[in-house]
Amino acid sequence: MTPLQKAKNLMDVGQYIPALTILETLNGLSLKSENYRLLFMSNCWFNLEEYDWAIEIADRLLQKNPKNELASQIKYLSYCKLKDYDSAFDEIIGFLSYNKADHYKITLEELLTDIRAGFINDEDIISKIKELALQNDCVK
Known part of the structure; x- marks a missing residue:
């Protein structure tokens, strides 16, 4: 070993x-x-x-x-x-701007749920998360 x-x-x-x-x-x-x-x-x-x-x-x-x-x-x-949370969003957005989601698909789905529940309010972040979710087939 x-x-x-x-x-x-x-x-x-x-x-x-x-x-x-x-x-x-x-x-x-x-x-x-x-x-x-x-x-x-x-x-x-x-x-x-x-x-x-x-x-x-x-x-x-x-x-x-x-x-x-x-x-x-x-x-x-x-x-x-x-x-x-700003750095967390920067990380996920930065990574997924250049790469397809695999493990991140679950995270994107959770973020969409948080957006629907009103936990995320920054319009720029909401827009980018929704865009990344669409690109990665995470929209239900």
């Missing part, structure tokens, strides 16, 4: 600190393995409620791989946990 797989197994059972200990020492990885390492680290920090670290690591991954939807989602959810 590779150290990366061992770290993933630890994450899967909620052992985030031991997983991070392994992940932080790995180097010389292939590009694909490095992307997984960063994604796993960001996920660990998110689950440890260290949202600033989760954002920083996810951002490093997105600089290498701008199409990594899971990294973008970790950033989005971290900003939500920090109650930085």
